[in-house]
Amino acid sequence: MTAPLLEVRNLRVEFPTRRGTLVALNDVSFSIAQGEVLGVVGESGAGKSMTGAAIIGLLEPPGRIAGGEILLNGRRIDNLPYSELRKLRGREIGAIFQDPLTTLNPLYTVGAQLIETMVTHLPLNPAQARAKAIEWLELVGIPAASQRIDSYPHEFSGGMRQRVVIALALCAEPKLIVADEPTTALDVSIQAQVIALLKSLAREKGTSMMLVTHDMGVIAETADRVAVMYAGRIVEIGAVRNVVRHASHPYSAGLMGSIPPVGRRLDRMQQIDGSMPRLSAIPPGCAYNPRCPKVFDRCRVERPELMPAGDSLAACWLYAEGAPRHA
C-alpha cells in the first residue's frame, strides 16, 4: 500500500463550557488510502460527524481541535489559515451533508452553483464550466440536464437534490469526499439509487471517501473498511467483512446484533441495555464498561488503546495478554 491520502493522528476535539471542558473526540487515529471508502459508524453523539467536521475544518465554535494532527497527502491541514482552508475545501476535499436543502443555496440556480465551484477551483472559463456542469448533472442521473441546469433547488425532489449535491461535491474533482449521512433524509428506494451512484463515481474517479452513517446496511454495501465509534473514540477498525460478520469489540458486536434482520423474524431482538454516556459523564476506564456484558476489573480502571484483535484492531482489554477467557 502507498502512503495514505488522509491521515488523522491522535485527534482531540474539545468544547469549552461553563461547567468545564467536554472532550468530544479523544485520541482518534485512522487513515484512508487512495480510492478507499472508510465507513464510520456509531450512535448519535459518538463523534462521527464531529470527526468529519474536523477534517473539513468546519467545527462549530466553541468546538476546537485541541490536539493531534490531520494530514492530507502528507501535508498538515488542521492548522491552516482560513484562506488556505477555503482553497482546500471543494478543491481537495468535497463534502456531502445529510440535508440537501441546507447545502444548496436556494437563491441560485443549481447551474450557477456548479459553475461557481468549478470556476473557483479549476482552470475553466464560465462557458466551459457550464458545459462541464451539464455533463456532471447527466452523470449523476438528472434527466434533461441541459434544461434543468437553470432550475432552482426547490424545483427538484429530495432524491434529485441529493444528486445535485453529489455533483457539486465531485465537480472540482477532489481527492477526498467526506459524506455525512448522505442518504438518511431519503426514502429507501431513492437511497439505493444514491448509494449506487456515489459508489460508482468514487470508483471511476479514484476518489477516497469517508462515509459517516448510522445505517450499517449502507456501510456493509459501500465501504472497504469501517471504524466503529463510541463516546468520542474509535473502539474498532477493520475490513468491513470482519467487523460486520465477526465484530471483535463487544460494543460493535452488540451494535451489529441489534440491527433487525429483514431476512427473518426473531422472537426477541438483541439489545444493548442502557444508553451511551453523556460527554460530561464518561466513566473511567473503558467508556463502554457499564453496558458491557464481558466487563472485568481492568476495564473499570484502565482505558484500552486499539490493539490487534483477530484481523481488526479493537480497543478492548479482552484482547490484551492476561485477559480472562470469555466464550
Next chain:
Amino acid sequence: MRDPIGTPMLETINVARHFDVSRPLVQRVLAREGRRSLKAVDGISFAIEKGTTLSLVGESGCGKSTVARLVVGLYGPTFGSVIFDGQDLSQARADSSQRRRMQMIFQDPYASLNPRWRVRDIIAEPIRAFGLMKDKAEIGAKVAELLTQVGLSPLDGQKFPHEFSGGQRQRISIARALSSNPEFLVCDEPTSALDVSVQAQILNLMKDLQQRLGLTYLFISHNLAVVRQVSDRVGVMYLGRLVELAPAETLFTTARHPYTRALMEAIPDLEMTGRQRIPVGGEVPSPINPPSGCPFHPRCPLADARCKAERPEMIPARGTPETMVACHAVEEGRDRVGEPLVAAGG
C-alpha cells in the same frame, strides 16, 4: 372490498382523506384554474384483529401517517368509515369511555413531551383527563407502576423530559399512552428517531407489553426490517392506496406487488456485503397529480396498456390467496415470480 378476518379491533372501510390545496380564490380566478385536492389517503380498507399487530409501510408521502391520524380521529374521513370495536369511530370518539381505549405513540420523543411538565404529570395527564382516578395517592401509585412497566424507575417521575435520552423519552411516551388502560395503540414511526441499539430495546418492550396486556397495534413505519420483527400482517401503501396486504411471513417470503418487490430489493442488508443491487428507478409522483390507472405504472417494469388506463382493485393474489394485491400483472399471471425485476426508467 372489506378485509376478511376474525374479530376486528379496528376496521377501515374504503376510507379516504383529501386535502384542499387550491390556491387562494383571486389567483385561481385569474389563472382560470379549478380547486385542487391532494388525495393523501384514497379509499383503503383493512382490519386489525384483536391482540395482533398490523403494520403499514411505504415511503414518505404515501399517506401512512394520515391513516394513523384517521384511525384515532385526529382527522375525519372525506368518505368511507372507520369502525372501532363494532362502533363507528365518530360515535366512539364522542364517548370518553370508548375514547380512552385508543392511544397514540408519536415519532419524535423530543417534540411529543411537554418540556415544562414533570414526567409524573405527563404520564398522569390521560388519567386526569378521562377522570379515571381522583385520589392523588392512587394516581401516584399508578404512575410509579407505569414507569416500572416501561423499564424506568418510579423516582424518574420527578424529573423533566430534557433529563432523559431519546430512548428513555420514548419509554415515557409509551407509559403515557398506557396510562388510560387502552386496548388499541397507534404507533407512528415509534423508533425511527432512535439509534439501533435503543430501537431494539423499544421494540422488545412493545412486544412484551403486547403479550402481557393483550394490546392491538397499528404500527406505521418505513423500515421493512423493523416491520418484519413486530407484525402479524403488513399493508404496503403507495400514493394513498394499499397495493398489497398480507400475513407478514407471506409478504416477506413471497412479495407479490412489483412495488413491494422493488422495496425489498432496495433494502441494504448486512448479509449482502458487496452485493450489487438493482435500485428502483424513478421517484414517487406527486399525490396532487397522480398517474392514471395504477399509480405505480410509470416506475413498474411490468406495466402495459391496461395498467396505464385502469386502476387495479385489491383482490386475492393468484398462488398466494391469503395475499390481497392490487396489480393487473399479478391477476393476469405475468408477474414473473421468482425472477428479479429490472427497474424501468432512470
